[in-house]
Structures are given as structure tokens and as C-alpha cells.
Amino acid sequence: MRFFHSGFEQWLKHQEILIAAEASSSFSSQVNMHNDDKYLGKFPGQVGRHSSSTCLVQSLYYNDGFAPTLINIQIQKNKNKKTNKHKDTDSCSQYSLTRAQRVRAAMFPETLVEGEAAMPTQPDPSQQSNVQRLAEPSQLLKTAIVHLINYQDDAELATRAVPELTKLLADEDPVVVNKAAMIVNQLTRKEASRRVLVQSPTMVGAVVRAMTTAVDMETARCAASVLHSLSHQREGLLAIFKSGGIPALVRMLSSPVESVLFYAITTLHNLLLHQEGAKMAVRLADGLQRMVPLLKKSNPKFLAITTDCLQLLSYGNQESKLIILANGGPEGLVFIIRNYNYEKLLWTTSRVLKVLSVCPSNKPAIVEAGGMQALGQHLTGSSQRLIQNCLWTLRNLSDAATKQEGLDGLLQILVAQLGSDDVNMLTCATGILSNLTCNNSYNKTLVTQCGGVEALIHAVLRAGEKEDVAEPAVCALRHLTSRHQDAELAQNAVRLHYGIPAVVKLLGQPHYWPVVKATVGLIRNLALCPANQAPLREAGAIPRLVNLLLKAHQDTQRHASASQQTYQDGVRMEEIVEGCTGALHILARDPINRGEIASMQTIPLFVQLLYSYVENVKRVSAGVLCELALDKQSAELIDAEGASAPLMELLHSSNEGIATYAAAVLFRISEDKSSDYRKRVSVELTHSLFKHDPSAWEMLLGCSIFQHLNINMFI
Template sequence: MSYQPRGMSGNMVNPINETMDIKDPSLVWQQSGQYLPDSGIQSGGSTQTHSITTKEDDMERDRLLFDLDQGFPQSFPHDQVDNINQHLGQTCGENLEDEVEMPTQFNVNSAANVQNMTGPSQMLKYAVVNLINYQDNAELATWAIPELIKLLNDEDQVVVSQAAVMVYQLSNREAALHAIINSPQMIGTLVKSISNSNDLETTIGAVGTLRNLSNHRQGLLAIFKSGGIPALVKLMSSPVVSILRDAVITIHNLLLHQDGSKMAVRVAGGLQKMISLLTFKSHTHSITVKFLTIITDCLHILACGNQESKLIILAAQGHVELVRIMRSYNYEKLLWLTCRVLKVLSVCSRNKPAIVEAGGMQALAMHLQHDSQQLVYNVLWTLRNLSDAGTKVDGLEQLLQSLVAALGHTNINIVTCAAGILSNLTCNNQRNKLTVCQFGGVEALVRAIMNAGDNEEITKPAVCALRHITSGHAEVENAQNAVCRSGGAQVVAKLLQPSSHWPLIKAVIGLIKNIAQCKATHGLLREHSAIHNLVGLLMRAFQDLQNHSNTSVKPEGVRMEEVIECVIGTLHILAKESQSRSIMRSHQGFMAILIQLLFNNFENIQRLAADTLNELATDKEGADMIEAEGGTASLSELLHCGNEALATCAAAILSRVSEHKLQKCLSMELSNSLFSEDQNLWPSGDLGIAPDLQVYNNKFKFLLVCRYLIKHLIVRYIFIIFIYEHSVLVSPVIKLCNMCVTI
């Protein structure tokens, strides 16, 4: 049965229509399992485009090729073919061992023995038939394309509709498809048809053909050059699901493989159309999950590396729809691609807070327990990008618990992301700090640092997280003790090695400063050379600062002033114990650096240096070293500074230094006066003094000591207190005090 077209204007009848057997044009659009193949360039041995018709329709089209007169000068009746088959079976069959049935395009309704040929004969027949089919397809398409172009430009819409269906049928054949690709006029006509036609069948046929063309690189280039992208974007407003599907798949292939397509889609308004499709619903159908996956991949391609696209998505509320997808679906590929779009958007300073406000962090946290490690990793990476904007977000208990558990994962990428997120979420957020501690976060972070070794991608954020949760919340003391109980003091002390980078060193110093608030940790820190390493880092940072006095020193992005401030603050806390002070004094040049830092440009460094010197001056050895390094003159100069706290601290240091000096002088003078001069008055030995008089002698010696104290110590203390309010008298007072010592 041959297909008879309806009447056409101008009595123009396409010769191909006289032979092509199409049962019903509606069969072209029947749904099948292969209607929506993964979009992309086909490669490999077969480049045959999947047909959207059923296999039965394909067999009908196969039979059409042998209804053509070209290449077949005569036809044979079925009875004659049967006789030939019977003869071939008698002469050839007994020489062949096995029967091999091969596919054929002869009429399957005739029980011809030729189809039962076996072995090499059947193989030869199979190859010949395929060759004939390909040649006939190519010849048919080459001959038919000019006529079909005329029909597509016909004024009769019925003619145009039927021509579009025929072109689509041809595009399902490999040879014919290449013929269409090589005809720019045909592709231009198809693009014009989908741009101008309001006929449903015409649009369906034309866009279906373009989709088939988009599976080949030459076809993509031809569509792009013909201006097909604006026309395809226009079709994305169609209420017909099949038209939407073919248009989006074609655009997807263009975005993947055709240069210049991204800009063309943006200019044509494709981004806005795609975002609107995320919520598309017609009266009878809604888009499938797989189709939604293709749309999200298009959004990812367009947004990646293009700030303008990210802002367009934000303006169209695309981030809200993407968060909704993460909440509402469980199809793995859709979740993965949607997460990738959110990851791209999360590096945009304007999209980041908008995603957080839309509940993006909570929606992403729902999938941290997914079986797909790839999905979990992308979720974590997106959360890491968002986390610095989510420090004030509440209701993240589930996320924090999952992150603590993720620290024990064997995948270092997952551990890296989890540590980074915890570092950000615990920054200046007391509730999150407390929550992490309650879920065993301290121990988990310490174990992660132990397992990371030299991997600073893990150790740095993990140390930062520990630094955050060991200060500024109700359970801070328990957190500090937990660090030491889990071996954290030993671990972090090792990270102070010179081989570590400055960002990590700065974080470690801050953590040590926090745990040093607990006196029980001081012994552990001394045992593992933390104080020794801290003093060494101070000298190293001070040297770098001295070498670049005219410029701001920022090795690896860290200011040396910040390192110095952090180190001195930590040493000030540790210097409250005599053993720690002894270690500090053992470093040659350490005291001189502290004295020089009294005149640093940063007030915090000045104050911390003075506080540390004040602690070191507690010991006689420390006071002597301060005086030996010329600290007395520097401290005296600070008494004139406008900073009252610094001047008070300097006076306190001078007091301690003077106290130790007076004690030394007192000891010497008492030794001379009480055991030398007094010896002449009351020589040792038996002077005949009664026991009662001997007691009186001891009392007299005590009175001499009191007289000396009144003469020297009390006077000096009065002077020091007096000069606090009269700084102008500093120099005369100091000279007077020194004169008192020499009296």
C-alpha cells in the first residue's frame, strides 16, 4: 500500500510520495522507550540516529526501498521467486553446515527460501543489501531534497506540513541525513519553518529533523550558521512537550559541542526560558525528571565562568527553583547536575547569600548520606563555598552532625570539605561551637589532623575549627581539656615546624593560645617543645619584618605583624609559670626583641610585649636580662607615651627590675654592715654577754635592717607612685633613686 498525499496547489506532486509507504503520519510521534536518548555527539562504529518510530514502522520503510523503480529494471512475481529459492536450496544447501539467519529488507510477508540461505552466501547477501540500501538512501535524498525545499516553501500549509514529515523521515536514515547536512538551503528552510509556522505538524517535523542533525558535528555547525539558535529558543515557549524536548536537546548539543552557541543562547534569552521550564506544567503533561536533568545541565554550561549568566539566573529566581529541586527529587543524576549549578553560583558574591537565604544549606544537607560519593562530594564542595555566608544561619544541627561524621571518611576530598565547612560555621557562632562539641567534634578534628599528616588542605581548616570551638562559648573549658585528652597538644605542637606554611602556623598559634588558658596544658606544651618553637617563630617573623621595614611583609598572604602579635600573646600566657619563663630566657636575643617591639607601630604588639616583659621580670634572672639589654632606658621612655595602659605597665616593669636590684644591693650592704662593721662593735665569740643581752643584740640587728628598708625601699616606691602622675619628673627621680642605691 503506497501513501497517497492530499491535493497540493499548482498540481505539484512529489514523486517520492508515490512510492513511500507511511501508514499514518501520526505514527511518527508515537512515544517509545528510545524517544529521549542522552543528547550528545554519537561516535564509534555506528552513527545511526535513533528513530522515534516503532520497529514496525522501520520495517515498513525498509520495504519502501524496493518499491522504487530505480536500480530494479524488472520485478519478479512471488511464485517465480519461490522457484528460484527452491533451486538454490537444492544446489547450495547440502554444501553448507550451519544456517545463519541474517536481517533482511526483503518483504517479510513472503515465505521465500532465499531468506534461509546459510553461511557465506547469506553473509554476502547481507552486505550487498546494506550497501544497496545506503546507496539508495543517498540517491533518494539527493534527488528529493530540492523538491522538498520547494514544498516547504509552498503557500499551502498542508503541503508544508507533509513535506516537513517527509524530511524528518529522511533524517532518520544515515545517508539521507548527511545529504540534508550538506544542504544549507534545506537547513535554512527548516529554521524558517519553525520560526514562522503556526502549524503543529510542521513544527514537530522540522524541530525533530534539527535534533537528528545535532547528533553530528557538521549538523551542529550547519544549524548554528543558519541562525537556528534563536528559532530553537523561541520553541522553548511551546506548550507541546515533544517540541520542547527536541528543542532543548538540540540546544544542549549545541552548547556542548558548537563554539559560539553559549553567547547566542544568552542573547536570544535562552537562560530565562530554561529557568521557566524548571516549573513547566501543561494541561496534560509535565516534563520528566530526565528532561529536567538536561535543562539543569544547560544552565550549568551557561553559568560556568560567566558572571552575567549567574546574575540572570539570580534575577529570574533560578536559585530558588534549584533549591526546590534539591528538596523535592531523588533522581541521582538530576541532584548531581543541580548541585553542580549551585556550586557554580555559590562562588558569586550576590548569589551566595541568596542561596543561603532560600534554604540552600539545609536542602544540600539532606543528601550528605547519599550512596553516591560523587554527589556527596559536590554537595560538600557547594556547602563549603556557601558556609562563609551561613555563619548566622540557625537550624544546622543535622548538617553539623553529618560534617563531624564526615571527618572520619577515607576520602581525603570529603574530609577536606567537611573541615572547611566546620571552620566557617563555627566562626563567631556560639551555638554552632557548642553543637560541634556536643557531637564529639573536638576529638574528630584532632583525629583528622593526625590522619592528615602533612596535608595542609586538611590540617589548616581543622586547626581553625579547633581554634574557634576552644573559645567563646559556655563549654569552652571542656573543649580545651578535650583537645589535650585526645592528644591534640602534641599534634599541634608538631605543626609549628619551620616547614609549615604561614597560614597554618598562624592558625596553630591561635589554637595553642586558647588551650594555654587551661594551666593543665602548659606541661604538655613544654614537653613537646611548643614554647621553644614559638620563640623561634617570633625571631623568624621579626627578622622578616626588619628586612622589609619599608614594605608590608605578607609571605603567603599572612602579615608578619599578625604572627608576631599572636606569638607574643601566647607567650604572655605561658610566661605565668617559672619553667616556661626559664625556657624563654634561654633563647639568646629573645629579650632584646621584646624590648624593640615596645616601639612597634602596632599598639597591640607594644602592649603584649610589655605584658610579657612584666611576667619575665618576676624572676631575678629576667630582671637582670632586661637591664642588661638596655630595657630600663626604653621603659623609662615609655612613661612619657600617651597610652596610659602602656605607661602603667612600663612603670610596673621598672618597679620589678628596681626591686630585684635593691634586693641585691640590700643583701650586699647588709652583709657588709651587719657582718663587717657590726663585727667590730660586737665581735663574734664570747663577749661575756648574758643570754638576755644576746637576744637584745639580735633585735638590734633587726632594727638596722628595718632602718635600711625605710631608707631605700619605701622612698623608692613613693617616688615611683609619685611619678605616675608627674611624668615630667621621671629623669630627676630616676637619678635620685640611683643615688640612693649608692649611698
């Protein structure tokens, strides 16, 4: 380093002059103060104004950044006291260095010759002197220059070695190849030589070939380590990709050596993350077929990298998802989710399952492997990113798990999560509950019994205009209020928890038709409970249903001529017509509601709907007319609208519900007709409805649906 130190000689002399000037000035002022009697009093141990037993030496060290501190050095003239003599000699010797030497000692301590005193230490180690502060930038500069020199040396060494090492890596002698691979591996440890290697395509290609053809595991390990080191730079990734490194690395995934496996999977992971074209290259090299079996390994960190590779390869690629399925991927992934607790591994695995959960083929496989239960284990953990992934995956899987058993714990957790203010969590929880309660009476009863109705109502209230929450929440309520042993309990719970006004409000403008469709179905179920009839009427359900019915029917009529089905937001308008008519049918069971429905000029529309090409629309239309016909005035209006002709045709329908409702309406509108007309209707009914079982006619006459009719008029 002599050339480096000599380069600073002039600068050091300049610093010496500055420091000497400062010290001289300060020393002069101190001498003047020394001649002052008052000043002498401040230094204990001084016995006289002109005492020659004390000498004052100016220190270069400051206790703070500004005021200098004088160091009293007591030099006793009594040479008979040996100990004092040695003490005085030691004290003064540390100041015998020249100022330039002290600066050099601070900045370049390695230049001190053996036995030469180093810089004296500060009394207070927490404070730096000015010289120490002055030394810091020079030390940093010196370190940077040393690193630069070493970097240049490394680069020059690698540049000279690359051609020879490239030849050695291609040698026929395995021992030579092994030694060459070890040397190259050492070179990649330093940045300068690593950059030189990256810039040599022939070298990278030689390393790839050496790894592929290695007859011993040590050579393969060194070569894989080299590629791993190079993959941390973009230039290295490109060099590996162009040299055919991906197929070679994929083959290394079958290695029995753990370190080779780690280097191979990590390098492939870096390529998949940052190198364009790497994903396709891995797929073409059958990388997925090699990676999926690695899920049986036990190292959590290795598994985390492997699962992330699977996610990168399968995202947006259906073929990759099917390959993972064919190689037993769902079972391995579910096993990891169920049995490991390393958060990063759980998170990367949940990401793969989330991607696979949108694949129709993978869904049932994940569910059958116990994926719903395994994912449910992590919904109460502390990792929010893991919880979110598990929820979205469960939401995607839930429509394939409606018949799955053993979900009690999951359902209870989901009900509890309905109290969350997080929109994503609400969206997922309501969606999962909606699917799991669809056509599953056990799940419906369980959710109802653990407070699901109240929680869902609160979710609807908090959702506001967020359709992603409102739609599944209303669908779940619709499921809970129908066809299970506690359905009536759920119907009452909606009313008791003040849910009816909130539900009816969802029918208002603006219309998001999936929410409207779900709400109409829920209102129909709520109307099945007699106690809910009045609250529904008071909340304005009837006029809103009628307005929706008119709008949907008009849309279907406009598109009927073009023979097109009308869709809005993915919902067929015929479904809205059917739903609204069905809800009005149940609401019409209440006499007050019946009168309100008839007063809104709905009878002509219901009669017109009897001609619909949709069978379910015919059924609900005949049903609502059956209820309205209980009132004599409404029955007359039905007859006046010419309902008899279509009703006569519907008597011959293969749908028993349609035929029964049509018969009931005909009975009621025939009450004031002539006896001949009534007999003709009776004969028609007998031949159409009861030709296979005439005795059923007598049973029908006793049913409640005909209780308001004068039965004798048909005799």
C-alpha cells in the first residue's frame, strides 16, 4: 500500500499545518491565562505562579466537538523517587509523536512500525476526537480502493482462467472435470469473477454439460452450485436459458443428493420468476412431472420453493393443472396444508391450491383429499395472507363440496367471520356459506342453530351496495329459510332480527339482477311464515315485486320477436318473471295482501303469463290466479280477461302442479256460470285430471284448495 500512502503525503502535511496552527493559538491563550492568579486557582495542585514543577501540554483531543481540554501532566523533579520518574516518562511519551505521525496513526494504523505508539485513547470512549472524526472518511476511501483493487484482481484472474477451465470441463477424465468444476465454483463466490463467467456463453455451456454428464455426485453438485450462483443475476439467467440449462436442471430434480436438488429447484425458481420463456421451457422438459413427486420431501424450505414453482407453472395454464392432477398433486398439497406449520410453506401451498381450485377437474380431487377441512384449520391463525388464500380457495371449492361431511367446525368459523369488517373476508365467508348450505339440510340446520341467520343479516346491512357480499349473503338466507327442519325457525329469525326491511330494500333501484333474483326467492320463503306476511307488506314488498315483474316481462316481450333470451348481469329475465310471480303467489295467501295485489291491475298480466313457453312461469301464474280467485271480484276479472281458454288447455298439462292450479281457478270462476257450463267443466276435469283414477276426484273436492267453492254446483 506504499503507493497509496504516499499519495496522501501532501494532504497530510497540509492537515499538520492546520492542526499545528490551531494548537499553537490555543496554547498561547492558555499560557496567558496561566499568568493570571485567578486562573491558577482553577487547577488544584499548582503551588505558585511561577512553579516550574508543572508543565502544560496542549492536547489534540477534544471531549466534545468544540472546546479543547488541557491535560495537566505533573512532572516531578525529584529524581530520587523512581516510581514518579517512570510515571512522568510514560505520560509525556505519548505526546512525543509529531502531529503528522499522530494523524497517520489515526488514518493508517497499519503503517506503524513495531514498537511505535499508536493513537492515545479518549478518556470517554463514547466521544470521538477531531482527529478520529477526520480519519473516518479516509478509512472508508481506503477500504473502497482496496476493494476496487481486489475486484480488479479477481476479474483479471477469472478472465485469464476462463478459456483453460472451459477446456478442462470438457475433458474426458472425470477427475479433471471434477477439479475444474470445483475451481469454477470457487470463482463464482466473488462478484467480479462471477460477472466474467456470466459473459462467457461457452463457459456456461460447459458447466451445463459437465453437470449433465457427471459420473460422480460431487461434480454434479459443484456444477449445480455454479448455475445457482449465476442465476442471481439477470445476465446469468439469460446465459443459463440460452445454453440449454433448463432441461439439464430438470433432470437434476431426480438426483438423490439433497444439495443438488436444492441448487436445481432454486435455480429453476429464479428462472421461472425472472426469465422470459422459462415457464414454457420447464413445461416442455417435463418439469411438472419431476416437481410434483418432490412434494413428498420433508424439508419445509425446500417444499416452499417447490410449491411456488408449481404455482408459477400452473397459473393461467390449464394443461399444467391437469398434469399436476395426474401426478397426484392435490393429495400432496393437502397433506402439506394439514401437517406443516411453516408459514411461508403454508402460504405458497395455499397459492397453488387457489390456482387449482378454479379447475373443474382438480376441484373434486382436492375436496376428496380433505382439502376443505385442511384449509379450515388455518382460518383462525395470525397470518392474514394465509387466511385470505385459504378463504378464496375454500370459496372456489365450496360448490363442489355441498355433499361433503365433517364440515361442522368450518361452518362455525365462517359464521364467526361474518362479523369481520374486511370486505374480502365477508365476500368469501358469505360465498362459502351460500354454497355449503345449498341442498344440504344438515348444513342448513347447523348454520341456523349457531346464529347464522343473525350474522348474515348483519352482513347484508354492512354490505350496502357491495354486490359481492349482498348476493351470497341473501342466497345463504334463502337456503336457510327453506326445506330443512329449522326452516320456520330461520324464517322467524329474519323478522326478529329486523331483517325484513333490509331485505326488501334490496329490490330497489339500481337493480343488480343477481341480488334481485336471490332477494325475490328469499321473500317468497319468508312469506311462507304467516307471521311475516304483514311485515313484508308494511316494508313495501308487494309494489316492488309488481314493478320488477312488469319490467322483466316487458324485456322478455321485446326480445321474443327476435327469438332471443334476455340476459342482464347474467340473469335471464324469465327467471325474474317466475320469481316475482311465485313470491306474489305466496303473499296472496293473506287476504289483505291479496286485495293489494289485485288492486295493482296485475290480473291481465297473470292471465297473459298463462301462455308463456316457460313451464314454471305457467305454474306460478296459475298459482297466483288460484289465490286471487278466492275473492269473487277478482274471479270475475279473471274470467273477463278470457282465462278460461288457456286454463282449459293447462288441464291437460303433464305437470301436475299446473293442472291442479288450473282446475282450481276454473272451479272458482265457474261458480256463477250456468249449470250446463259447470257440468261441461266437470266432465273436462274428470277426463283430463282423473282419467286413470276417478276416485281421486272425490279426494280433490275435499282438499283445502277448493274449500271456498260450492261443491254441489258440480253434481
